[in-house]
Amino acid sequence: MPRNRVAEFDIDFVQALDAEGTVDTDFVPDIGDDQLREMYRQMKRARRLDERAIALQRRGEIGTYAPGIGQEGTQVASAMALTDRDWMVPSFREQAGFLARGIPPEAILEYAMGMEEGAEIPEGHRELPPSIPVGSQALHAAGIGWAETIRGADSVALTFFGDGATSEGDVYEATNVAGALDAQVVFVCQNNQYAISTPRTKQTRAETLAQKAIAAGIEGVQVDGNDVLGVYSVVTDAIESARGGDPVFVEAMTYRRSMHTTADDPSVYRTEDEEREWETLDPILRFQRYLESEGVLSADDVEGIDAEIEDELADAIEAVRETTVEYADMFEFVFAETPPTIERQREAFERGE
Numbered sequence: 001m002p003r004n005r006v007a008e009f010d011i012d013f014v015q016a017l018d019a020e021g022t023v024d025t026d027f028v029p030d031i032g033d034d035q036l037r038e039m040y041r042q043m044k045r046a047r048r049l050d051e052r053a054i055a056l057q058r059r060g061e062i063g064t065y066a067p068g069i070g071q072e073g074t075q076v077a078s079a080m081a082l083t084d085r086d087w088m089v090p091s092f093r094e095q096a097g098f099l100a101r102g103i104p105p106e107a108i109l110e111y112a113m114g115m116e117e118g119a120e121i122p123e124g125h126r127e128l129p130p131s132i133p134v135g136s137q138a139l140h141a142a143g144i145g146w147a148e149t150i151r152g153a154d155s156v157a158l159t160f161f162g163d164g165a166t167s168e169g170d171v172y173e174a175t176n177v178a179g180a181l182d183a184q185v186v187f188v189c190q191n192n193q194y195a196i197s198t199p200r201t202k203q204t205r206a207e208t209l210a211q212k213a214i215a216a217g218i219e220g221v222q223v224d225g226n227d228v229l230g231v232y233s234v235v236t237d238a239i240e241s242a243r244g245g246d247p248v249f250v251e252a253m254t255y256r257r258s259m260h261t262t263a264d265d266p267s268v269y270r271t272e273d274e275e276r277e278w279e280t281l282d283p284i285l286r287f288q289r290y291l292e293s294e295g296v297l298s299a300d301d302v303e304g305i306d307a308e309i310e311d312e313l314a315d316a317i318e319a320v321r322e323t324t325v326e327y328a329d330m331f332e333f334v335f336a337e338t339p340p341t342i343e344r345q346r347e348a349f350e351r352g353e
Contacts, residue, residue: 011210014223016230019281021289027233033296039080039228040291043072043284045309046096049105050258052313053095053112057262061321062112070226070257072096073283074190075160077231081239082158087126089141089159093190094130097160101127105316115325126155135161135168138187142174145185149245156242158186158235164195166209175216175249182245186238187213189249190225192256197269213249225252226283229290255281 016027050067057065068075075096079088088094088101095108102125111118111130119129131137141159148155165171166189178185189209193200206212213220219241223234231252238248255278259266291297331338331346338346 009214011208012221014230014234015227017227017290028229029233036296039076041305042076042100046072046099048309063114064261064263065112066093066261067258068093068095070255071190073228074225074231074252074254076100077228078188078235081232081235085155087144087157089128089137089157090130091137091161092130092132094160106319109320135165135170138171138174141185142178142183145183146181148184149182154243156184156239160188163191163200167203178247179216179218183247184242185247186242187249189251190254191251192254196260210251218247220249222251225254226281228287
């Protein structure tokens with residue numbers, strides 16, 4: 001039986017700033033020097049917070065922590081492309097996104113220390129708390145985006161998830177309903193090459209993850225996730241498309257340079273050669289070289305930014321250490337009437353067992 005082709009699709013790849021510092025002017029966003037320096041500052045700030053948090057976890061001061069080292073370019077560019085009226089719907093690795101949206105480092109550390117106050121979003125902000133179940137936040141974003149469509153608002157919801165989440169039904173269901181209902185949402189897949197220890201090559205036979213948008217009838221585009229300028233350009237366009245009821249799936253090609261969480265040992269499943277190769281593509285170093293070559297950033301600027309970040313984080317850590325929390329309160333607000341099993345757990349917890 002003869003076959004007739006009924007549809008064809010293409011996935012574009014965008015890169016504004018390559019690893020050698022060559023710039024594609026077609027994709028360089030029109031933003032001022034102050035905003036460029038702020039992008040750099042936020043990336044450095046997030047990197048240093050993760051480094052300090054890992055050290056705190058090793059000393060037993062915070063719980064399991066999921067660093068975003070290596071992924072700062074995608075998160076900062078995406079967060080800064082949003083307006084105050086837009087929503088950010090994170091997973092559990094979006095420290096850089098939170099910081100760029102104005103959430104203080106103290107809140108991130110409180111959350112890591114098990115304090116529910118750390119998940120409280122300040123009044124006037126449009127972020128959701130971190131979402132631990134893989135991929136579930138994509139559904140939340142689709143719902144918010146659909147609600148904005150129904151309201152006739154021009155706000156969008158932008159959600160982050162990893163490559164592993166695209167293997168979950170939640171992500172497909174979210175993209176499908178977003179396309180069917182014209183939801184005002186942008187899906188940002190941070191393809192950091194590993195779903196914990198499972199490499200991208202063993203997750204799917206699809207040539208790209210962006211092409212998974214095709215099944216939902218929405219646009220899919222791939223961008224160099226370690227190129228903060230390219231991400232900002234692509235996500236800005238995606239946000240404007242979503243405001244008009246056309247959701248977009250962005251696959252940002254990046255690399256998780258540290259562990260999945262502090263409970264993980266990446267040396268078991270990654271080679272040193274692979275890690276060295278991606279080190280040369282680090283988003284912060286690439287962007288710093290570009291800013292210096294353009295005369296936007298000087299050695300004194302870098303020194304000043306680093307010193308400011310160290311002082312801020314030192315103050316944040318000290319403030320969180322002085323915070324007192326009644327951890328046993330977590331047993332109080334689950335049931336209207338506490339069942340005997342939970343009561344026994346609380347008693348054991350209070351005895352330190």
